[in-house]
Amino acid sequence: MQPTASTTDFGYNSKIEGDVVVTRVDAALNWFRKNSLWPMPMGLACCAIELMAVGASRFDIARFGSEVMRFSPRQSDVMIVAGTVTYKMALAVKRIYDQMADPKWVIAMGACASTGGMYRSYAVLQGVDNIIPVDIYVAGCPPRPEALLDALIKLQAKVGKESVLGLKHKAA
Amino acid sequence: MLSPSVFICVHLWFHFLLNVAAIDFANQLKARFGDLLSEPAEFRGEATLKVADAERIVEVCEFVKKSLGFNMLLDISSIDNYGEDPRWTIVYELYHMEQKAHLRLKTEVSEEKSELPTITTVWRTADWHEREIYDMMGVRFRGHPDLRRILMWDGYPYFPLRKDFPLSGKPSDLPDLAFTKTAPLEGGPFVTVPGGKDALAREPRVRIPQTESVATISRLERRDDVRPAHEPDAPQPNTAMPKP
Numbered sequence: 176m177q178p179t180a181s182t183t184d185f186g187y188n189s190k191i192e193g194d195v196v197v198t199r200v201d202a203a204l205n206w207f208r209k210n211s212l213w214p215m216p217m218g219l220a221c222c223a224i225e226l227m228a229v230g231a232s233r234f235d236i237a238r239f240g241s242e243v244m245r246f247s248p249r250q251s252d253v254m255i256v257a258g259t260v261t262y263k264m265a266l267a268v269k270r271i272y273d274q275m276a277d278p279k280w281v282i283a284m285g286a287c288a289s290t291g292g293m294y295r296s297y298a299v300l301q302g303v304d305n306i307i308p309v310d311i312y313v314a315g316c317p318p319r320p321e322a323l324l325d326a327l328i329k330l331q332a333k334v335g336k337e338s339v340l341g342l343k344h345k346a347a
Numbered sequence: 348m349l350s351p352s353v354f355i356c357v358h359l360w361f362h363f364l365l366n367v368a369a370i371d372f373a374n375q376l377k378a379r380f381g382d383l384l385s386e387p388a389e390f391r392g393e394a395t396l397k398v399a400d401a402e403r404i405v406e407v408c409e410f411v412k413k414s415l416g417f418n419m420l421l422d423i424s425s426i427d428n429y430g431e432d433p434r435w436t437i438v439y440e441l442y443h444m445e446q447k448a449h450l451r452l453k454t455e456v457s458e459e460k461s462e463l464p465t466i467t468t469v470w471r472t473a474d475w476h477e478r479e480i481y482d483m484m485g486v487r488f489r490g491h492p493d494l495r496r497i498l499m500w501d502g503y504p505y506f507p508l509r510k511d512f513p514l515s516g517k518p519s520d521l522p523d524l525a526f527t528k529t530a531p532l533e534g535g536p537f538v539t540v541p542g543g544k545d546a547l548a549r550e551p552r553v554r555i556p557q558t559e560s561v562a563t564i565s566r567l568e569r570r571d572d573v574r575p576a577h578e579p580d581a582p583q584p585n586t587a588m589p590k591p
Binding site: 262263265266291294295296297298299301305 | 498499500505507512513514515516517523524525526527528530531532536537
């Protein structure tokens with residue numbers, strides 16, 4: 176992907192530039208944010224097992240700065256909805272999302288969270304995007320841990336393109 | 348007067364020798380209650396009896412537990428015989444842990460009544476089983492200590508495992524608690540057919556249930572890909588992969 180102007184990581188050479196780093200506020204803040212996305216693990220079904228694998232040593236989400244799973248919505252940045260969202264749970268998920276401080280993002284992990292999956296049923300919400308805005312959808316039932324890591328990397332790219340004023344940049 | 352140890356030995360020996368089968372227990376039960384119960388049926392070592400009057404289920408269960416020694420209630424399930432009377436069948440699965448005997452009691456309840464006595468007084472574990480039946484089928488258990496819904500939320504207006512409840516659900520809304528919407532079935536449900544000759548014949552897709560309904564048959568006639576699964580004698584479509 177071609178970086179847009181605001182996402183360019185400014186090259187830095189201390190021999191030429193001394194102890195001064197020149198950048199834009201957007202780029203700096205987004206760099207802080209995207210490399211330290213603290214997840215809110217909304218584990219609702221079997222996808223949560225894969226989510227745990229992502230957090231464990233073999234896949235190690237810490238490599239991407241997201242190892243700090245916060246069970247308090249006040250301290251987390253990205254809600255990973257891992258599993259089947261039933262109607263009984265739906266408004267609780269929305270309430271927890273509402274309690275998260277801005278800026279905040281959502282990953283819908285797996286078929287159920289994305290679309291209701293195989294549960295075309297009276298009991299299951301047909302995709303968590305019916306109640307909260309979703310940034311990244313991950314296919315799979317459940318997705319492999321690598322797929323969730325890929326989603327996280329894609330989310331980091333997305334976060335890097337956002338404006339600190341909350342205005343999304345137009346696609347270049 | 349026998350000493351306790353002798354008594355225990357005799358007791359163990361008695362059980363070992365006797366090895367009472369479920370059908371023997373069922374016959375004892377039948378002998379005790381007579382016309383209230385049907386003739387016991389045996390299938391794969393398990394015995395089944397029908398209890399003619401659901402109101403007397405408690406005294407039957409008490410005898411089964413206290414005199415016959417069925418110390419475990421495995422499950423209570425319910426059947427919706429939609430379109431028939433009585434509409435509900437309640438099935439009690441009982442287990443004798445010492446004799447490894449499985450006994451099944453069935454009783455029927457009409458739709459108008461939709462109520463029968465609780466057996467939580469006999470096996471306390473019946474509590475959640477009866478709550479689940481109330482939640483899913485809407486059959487009430489008189490005398491239950493806490494007859495609330497167990498899976499759906501209080502205030503949900505339907506009983507979703509009834510045969511006349513659509514698979515896709517019905518819309519409902521309880522502000523600040525929960526809402527439901529109708530699920531998109533896209534002509535489904537998508538089901539597999541066991542025994543299809545290849546993966547194409549077996550794979551999940553829209554299958555028309557085998558019914559006498561005119562609407563269903565006319566739909567079926569338009570579906571050459573589905574029909575063979577329902578009419579084994581009909582000419583099979585050519586599902587072979589084209590040669591490269």
